[in-house]
Structure formats: C-alpha cells, structure tokens
Amino acid sequence: MKLFENLKGFLSSPKISPFVPKSVVCLMEGYSWKLFSHDLLAGITVGVIALPLAMAFAIASGLGPEKGIYTAVIAGFLNSLFGGSRFLIGGPTGAYVVLIFGIVQKYGYEGLVCATLEAATLLFLLGFFKCGTLIKFIPYPVIVGFTSGIAILLISSQINEFFGLHVPHATADFVDKMRLGFEHASTASLDAILIAVFSLLFILVAKKKSKKFPGVIVALILATLVTLIFNLPVETIFTKFGQIPSTLPTPSLPSLSFDLFRKTFPDAVGIALLGAIESLLCAVIADSLTGTRHKSNCELMAQGISNFGSIIFGGIPSTGAIARTTASLQFQAKTPLAGIIHALTLLLLMLVLAPYASLIPLAALAAVLVSVGINMFEFEEMKDLVKGFRGDALIMLATLAITVFVDLNAAVQTGVLLSIVLFLKKTTESTRGKIYHAIEEEEALGNGDLGGSWQMTLPPDTKVYEIEGPLFFGVSDMLSDVFRFLETLPKTLIIRMRSVPFIDSTGINALEHFVETCHAKKVNLYLCELNDDVLASLEKAEFFEHFPKERVIQSIEMAVTPPPFV
Secondary structure, X not given: OHXXXXXXXHHOOOOOHHHOOHHHHHHHHOOOHXXXXXXXXXXXXXXXXXXXXXXXXXXXXXXXXXXXXXXXXXXXXXXXXXXXXXXXXXXXXXXXXXXXXXXXXXXXXXXXXXXXXXXXXXXXXXXXXXXHHHHHHOOHHHHHXXXXXXXXXXXXXXXXHHHOOOOOOOOOOHHXXXXXXXXXXXXXXXXXXXXXXXXXXXXXXXXXXXXOOOHHHHHHHHHHHHHHHOOOOOOEHHHHHXXXXXXOOOOOOOOOOHHHHHHHHHHHHHHHHHHHHHHHHHHHHHHXXXXXXXXXXXXXXXXXXXXXXXXXXXXXXXXXOHHHHHXXXXXXXXXXXXXXXXXXXXXXXXXXXXXXXXXXXXXXXXXXXXXXXXXXXXXXXXXXXXXXXXXXXXHHHHHHHHHHHOOHHHHHHHHHHHHHHHHHHHHHHHOEXXXXXXXXHHHOOOOOOOOOOOOEEOOOOEEEEEEEOOEXXXXXXXXXXXXXXXXXXXXXXXXXXXEOOOEOHHHHHHHHHHHHHHHHOOOEEEEEOOOHHHHHHHHHOOHXXXXXXXXXXXXXXXXXXXXXXX
8 A cells, every 4th residue: 555655656746747647647546437337338439430430541541441440449549548638539530641641652651651650759759858838839720721721631532432433543632633533523433422422411410410329330331231232333442452351460560761761751740740739639629628637748658659559550640539539528438448448449340340341332431531521621710710810811721722732741830930920020010119208197107106196307308218019139120210210319318118028139139239329429328117027138148248237227217317427
C-alpha cells in the first residue's frame, strides 16, 4: 500500500504529471465495474463503426483496405493506452487521405513509411519538449479553411468509385482529377451510381434521425446484399484488392534509404502538423463535451508512439478521429479503456468478418467517405467568418483555395503568414501618437493628490507627445515624425507612455536615436508614466547608459519646471 502511495505521489509530481497517460490516471482514481460496463458498450459500438471507415480511408489513400484495419487496431490501442485524453479514439482519418495518396503516388508505400516514421519522431519530440500548447497559435480561420479544403479534396477523391468510372491512372491533383472525371464520364456505371446514391442518402437521413443509429453499418450491409442478390456488375473490395487478411502481420519495416528519408521529410512535416492539429482539436472537442481537461504534450507523444506502431505493422498514419470520439461519448464512454476495447473489437472483427467485408462494393464505401467529407465541411463556421472581419474571411478563403489547388503544407504556412501580416497591420494601426499643448481633465494622471477637477496648461516652451499602443518594429518610425508636427522647437518635450503596454528592441533602438536627436536640438526630453514591463525592457537593453534615469518621471507636472539639461 505504501509503495502504491509513493508511486502515486511520484506520478502526481509537477514534472512527471504532464506526461502520465490518462489511462494510468483513471486507474489511480479508481476503476469500477460500472465504469467498465459503460466503456465496454462504447468500445464495442465504436469498433463496429470504425471497421468500414478504416477500410474506406485506406482505399481512398491508394492502398489496400487491410492497411486501414491494421492502423485502426494498432494505433487505436496505443493511442488510448498512452494518450493524454480520456476519450480520444485514434486511427486513420479522412484528413490524411489526400496527403497519403500524394505520397504513395510519388514514392510508393516505402516513401509513406519513411514520412510516417519521421512524423512520429517529430510528434513525440513536440510533446517531449512541451510544445502542445503551440496549437493555439494556428488561427481559427486557418483551421476552418484547411478543414473545409480537406473535405472538398476527400469528396473529390471519390468521384471514380462513386460513379463507377474507369480512369486509366489515378492522380492526387484536384484539377486533374476533375478533368479526368469529365473525360471518362462515358464509362460511368448506373449500378454503381444507384448504390452510391442510395447509401449516401441512407447514411445522411439515418444520422439526422438518430446519432446513435449505425447508419454506415446498415447502409454497407444493404448495399452488399443488393449487389450479391442481383449479381450487379460493380467493383468490390475483393475484385480490386483480393481477400482481406484475417490476421495481423508480423512487425517489420521495408528496406529504406537515407535518400528516401530526405526526400519525404517535407511530407513528414505535413503529416506531423496535420496529426497534431487533428488530435489536439479532437481532444479539445471531447473536453468541451465532458468538462474534462486533456494533457496536450502527453497526447502528442502518444501520437508519435501510435504512428510508429501503426507503420511497423504495415499501417498508415493515424490521428485523433473526431467522429469516432464523439460517437464513443454518445455511448457514454468513461475512460481510455473504451478506446482499447474499440481496438480489440476491430481485431476480433478482422479475424471473423474479413471474408464478408471483402464483398462490400466500392461505390458504397465511396458514399461513406462522401458523407464524412460533408460532415467535415465547416459551412456554418465559414458563413460566420465571411460575415465578420474581412481579414479573417480572406485568411480562411486563401487557406481553403491553396489546400484544394496547391498543397496542404503550403496552405497552413500561407494561412499563418497572412494571419501574422494582418495582425501586425491591425497592431500598427492601433498605435497612435498625439501632441498635447495643454493637459485637460480627461488626460490628467489622477493620482489622488491632484483630484478629479485638476487640469494643467503647459508653458509655451513645453509640449507633451503621448504614444498610445505598443512601441514595436511596425511603428518605430513614428518618433522620427514628432518634430515635423511641431510648429516651433520646444524647450521641454515629454513623451507620455502610460498607454504603451510593451516595447521591443526596434522600439528601444528608435527611442535611443530620438534621445540623440533631442540632445542635438537641445531639447529637454522626459519619459513619463512608464509601466513596469516597459521600464524593465529598457533596463535590460541598457538604455539608461545613454539616457539619465532621473528623467523617467511619474507625472507630467514633475517636468514643468525641469532641471538643467544633462
């Protein structure tokens, strides 16, 4: 008992606690049969739902369906075991489809292995070095545009299977995909279209009627039965990929080269970035629904572990699956054990149902992925952004367009860069300078000694220049314009900085140059009402080696009768 208490105390220490998985935390809190009954029901249900999705995501990525199942089993198990969220369900997701497809088209599965191993390392290191909170620096309009762009790409990737088209070669490019679809429209299969449309409508209507009803499972069963009973000439998983394996493969890696690791590193960054965004966003959504709090750094490390585990078992990249996580919550999951049971359920289904799953028509799986894309599309969020600040709408639309027409990595980078530029523009515009010839009541310091009715008329040879807003590199040139706005050169100039929240190195440098200018013009310069942060920044930059500290004053009246210029 004492050993357990010591271990509990060690795991609860401030340095160790952020990295302790939620599965361990839940066990330390106490686990009951009642909690287990909830986790068992949620885990089994989500495991059944995850089977067709796992196959669909792998097929849409240009790989065999078994790779999606391997990923859902291994990554789902490891993610729940080591993760920093009580409820997050890990596995293959629609967000990765386009990225994986592009990598496989360029470098084959070996290239995907290299990129995923690198991404797993990056994710683990991001968590280890406590970078989990950096997700908040990706602006909301970027996430909305990025997610909606991925949704469009996911839907477009299913054109061939949805319409039963016979396209000679696959492509990851959106424009080429649309062009090839139109060029081969004459090869469309009416049977495939009917199966796809029926499956899609069934899934959407079922979800609208009840979130707990397994519409995806029922739609796939019905589509498979109709295909078998009427012997429809449509492509199935078996006709395209052969029999789905009914066992997990032995852990191994293909022969890899340093050159391939080097070439796939940019793609690895994309996998890691997308995995971090999706998983932490998923964890935040789970927290908002349950009132819990996830451990972001622990979750990133778990993503690294689960991606490594997935790839050595022949899988694909994985991350937090928002739809499966919310489904688990709807069935009252209580702890990470629900995610572990979900993975074990998938393993059991693979062992038992693999021969039957091979009979599913690809048109029905395409309908499943189209429904996923529709649910991913952030229509309401986009509408709100368009109605709001124009800069946010621009960022969102630019991110969406670049995601669809250019590249996923370039989309996030451009969106963040645009956000920084617009933020700097808004911050620059918020910093203003104003010259006072007299200090009226509303500009008074109001320090208690003066009273509310105090006002001061400045001597003719004294002027006050007040800076409102941060003094940083974007506005550092405003000091050089001060004398240009003055009709006559004052004997005393007071720079009032009560509304300057911070100053950067460029602002300090500009202030030093302004001190030299005032000295050359024989103007007595005072700095008035500096806050503690600004004062500390000036001291750290050794500003007072060039400017007498006694000329930093607490009120304007202290400078009205100045001492001789030093």
